[in-house]
Amino acid sequence: MxxxxxxxxxxxxxxxxxxxxxxxxxxxxxxxxxxxxxxxxxxxxxxxxxxxxxxxxxxxxxxxxxxxxxxxxxxxxxxxxxxxxxxxxxxxxxxxxxxxxxxxxxxxxxxxxxxxxxxxxxxxxxxxxxxxxxxxxxxxxxxxxxxxxxxxxxxxxxxxxxxxxxxxxxxxxxxxxxxxxxxxxxxxxxxxxxxxxEVAHIFKNYQDTILLVDKGEKQVSSTVGHGLMNGHPFAQQRFTQAHANLSKLKKALAEGDINAFIEVVESEALTLHAMMMTSLPYFILMKPNTLEIINKIWQYRQKTGVPVCFTLDAGANVHVLYPQQYASEVLEFIKAELLVYCQNNQYICDQIGKGAENL
Structure with missing residues (x-):
């Protein structure tokens, strides 16, 4: 078309x-x-x-x-x-x-x-x-x-x-x-x-708890950020990487390979911010508390084996992703260890949805 x-x-x-x-x-x-x-x-x-x-x-x-x-x-x-x-x-x-x-x-x-x-x-x-x-x-x-x-x-x-x-x-x-x-x-x-x-059962009803690290206006808009990819020294490698990662993710979803899923999703989040940090002009949208949360998630996953991971949008907030079957222990972990890094202890519990709806 x-x-x-x-x-x-x-x-x-x-x-x-x-x-x-x-x-x-x-x-x-x-x-x-x-x-x-x-x-x-x-x-x-x-x-x-x-x-x-x-x-x-x-x-x-x-x-x-x-x-x-x-x-x-x-x-x-x-x-x-x-x-x-x-x-x-x-x-x-x-x-x-x-x-x-x-x-x-x-x-x-x-x-x-x-x-x-x-x-x-x-x-x-x-x-x-x-x-x-x-x-x-x-x-x-x-x-x-x-x-x-x-x-x-x-x-x-x-x-x-x-x-x-x-x-x-x-x-x-x-x-x-x-x-x-x-x-x-x-x-x-x-x-x-x-x-x-194909999507394996483990990825059905996936949960997304959004940790509101910083509610202020971003110092650089997404529109400006996208524009800085023109002439970016690593742009072509990044575009090639995205195609490859989509292929890897498709395979992981079909096979129920949650470790491969986590690797792609977290790598993509960090790559997004790496592109911001290596553009000209360069900029950082993550905050210190964003990094604190990421490290806490890594420590918790290594210690417990619970397959929880993070992703980021073009901002400081952290999306904590995990299968529904682990919801109770992950939410307990979030409340005990992560909310202290959120602005006013704010977070939003969400999950996979069906799209637009006629009301």
């Missing part, structure tokens, strides 16, 4: 007004994407766990208006007007308007809220853009009732990607691949696809 496949034919129906509500979850990448080309095209493939509890719920109300050639919308966050979000939504509409030309024919009221605490250090761009994309696609499906189920979800992921790259992995669940990879059927740079490989 290419971008032109998402430009619609003339719509067969009209709709005066209405509203749709969708929830979309956050996701955590196991093999990381860092670096992009063109309009949100990943420089390497990635695979993620779709989360369950950390999600954005968005209601899109719409009313027909005359096409003035301009966008018309109000944005509310948790029921209150949020003017600071307007430029981001306007930019998103600019990028997607050729694929959803109806957006200039309506006035929209976008009301969004997160199930996780505001400013908790959990990135909401993925869940937020995915939820908004699902609402827009629900409207387009009303205008074009012949749309197939497959096209609906692919295009929703495609639109979400144009708002925030990783948002394309928040449309479906339980594991999603974004970016072309030789061993993943149907994989694409344009949208996320559900991982089609």
């Amino acid at each position: 290419n971008e032109k496949d998402f430009i619609p034919l003339p719509y067969t129906k009209t709709l005066e007004n209405g509203c749709f509500t969708w929830s979309a979850p956050s996701n955590i990448a196991l093999v990381k994407y860092w670096g992009k080309t063109g309009i949100q095209i990943p420089a390497n493939p990635s695979i993620s766990f779709t989360l369950d509890a950390c999600k954005t719920i968005t209601t899109l109300a719409f009313e027909k208006k005359e096409n003035s050639g301009k966008y018309s919308f109000d944005f509310l966050f948790e029921g209150q007007p949020k003017e600071s979000f307007h430029p981001k939504i306007e930019k998103f509409f600019d990028v997607i308007q050729q694929y959803v030309p109806f957006i200039k024919n309506y006035h929209f009221t976008i009301d969004s809220r997160n199930t996780f605490p505001h400013s908790s250090g959990i990135a909401s761009s993925a869940s937020g853009m995915a939820a908004l994309a699902m609402c827009l696609m629900s409207l387009e499906r009303e205008l074009n009732p012949e749309m197939t189920h497959v096209h609906f979800y692919r295009k929703a992921s495609f639109l979400a990607r144009l708002g925030s790259g990783s948002a394309c992995r928040s449309v479906k669940g339980e594991m999603v691949v974004w970016g072309e990879h030789d061993e993943i059927t149907g994989s694409s740079d344009l949208f996320g696809v559900e991982f089609d490989g």
Whole structure:
């Protein structure tokens, strides 16, 4: 498929007004994407766990208006007007308007809220853009009732990607691949696809306890960080490594090889931050407490044999990953030894989820 496949034919129906509500979850990448080309095209493939509890719920109300050639919308966050979000939504509409030309024919009221605490250090761009994309696609499906189920979800992921790259992995669940990879059927740079490989029982219902180490604004945004991969001295080796690690992870998932899983996931997390530390300009998003937690996890795993591991996003927070069968002892360990390194002792318990949901 290419971008032109998402430009619609003339719509067969009209709709005066209405509203749709969708929830979309956050996701955590196991093999990381860092670096992009063109309009949100990943420089390497990635695979993620779709989360369950950390999600954005968005209601899109719409009313027909005359096409003035301009966008018309109000944005509310948790029921209150949020003017600071307007430029981001306007930019998103600019990028997607050729694929959803109806957006200039309506006035929209976008009301969004997160199930996780505001400013908790959990990135909401993925869940937020995915939820908004699902609402827009629900409207387009009303205008074009012949749309197939497959096209609906692919295009929703495609639109979400144009708002925030990783948002394309928040449309479906339980594991999603974004970016072309030789061993993943149907994989694409344009949208996320559900991982089609075999997954052993040990990896079902995987748990993710998110330790909120630092809730402040990052010193370097992800957008800037991705851009610094252009001309990075280790970029090509990194992209090659990501392809190889996705192959290793696919094998580990099929064979139930949790040690290989841990090795890939932790190596990917540290490599992501190594790329930040070796770019020009260089920067560090981990905090001292991030490293304290990592070392505590390593010590606990070596001492007990419990297969708990960590991953990181582009920030200081730590995602503690472990099979459901070890939940009680891992949570006991987290409360006893790790919460002291979290801001205000805050953490969020989550697990693998199913993706976006129509409410």
